Amino acid sequence: MVETAASPSAAPMFVEAPARARGYEKRAVDVFFAKARAAFEADEPGTLRAAEVRGIAFPLVRGGYAVGPVDAALGRIEDAFAAREREHALSRLGARAWVAETRDTAQIVLDRLTRPRGHRFDRVGILHYGYRVDEVDVVADRLSAYLATGDPVTPEQVRAVAFRMQRGGYRETQVDAVLDAVIEVMLAVG
CATH class of the missing domain: 1.20.1480 (hypothetical protein mp506/mpn330, domain 1)
Structure with a gap:
């Protein structure tokens, strides 16, 4: 899982988009990844589902995070939640x-x-x-x-x-x- 920024002075989670390109709004990304981390660590079924991760959309802004690395991290997070959902469903069903x-x-x-x-x-x-x-x-x-x-x-x-x-x-x-x-x-x- 990607580390979340602990404070405004902490290192950013992802690289910034090139100067003339738009990227994902940093705060929205940071908030979502903090929420995903907390949900994953809580290990409670249904707290955050893989489908919710797949459906997340961030505003595009100048000076935001580069889209590719964020999307790749979202894919990994979705895979992790899907694997956990599969385990819970197998044990339940x-x-x-x-x-x-x-x-x-x-x-x-x-x-x-x-x-x-x-x-x-x-x-x-x-x-x-x-x-x-x-x-x-x-x-x-x-x-x-x-x-x-x-x-x-x-x-x-x-x-x-x-x-x-x-x-x-x-x-x-x-x-x-x-x-x-x-x-x-x-x-x-x-």
Whole structure:
């Protein structure tokens, strides 16, 4: 886990973004990482969940922390919380129930991803912007191969996916929810 800054004069947690670039607001990052550290050390189920770590967003400002190192640290923290959640669920549900639950989630996601190209998600109206359909469909094909046959894909690759926008594209919230579900399945199976 990354060390938190103990006081304003303490060393910063991360490197700053280059002078002309924007980075994550330092205070927001420092507060979140302190909260994550406390939750991890408390070791109480549900205090902070992997999905919450994955969904965190920080304001972009000049003079903030460089985005890449912060995102990499968030990925490691998410992995740690997911491993802990898996351990708690296995002890509470048992291995058979945990596997069945994960398999059900994977099947729901696979059913969505194997729909015909161009029809996997709802579209926004023609006057609005959504994710580029062709780019999402390429990622959907790769993820469905992962879920169906075990083709290699890592959580980091899914976290790093970014799509350009187009008028009448796929609805962002649906695509993001499926990507989150894929990551949850990946982290659940370890």
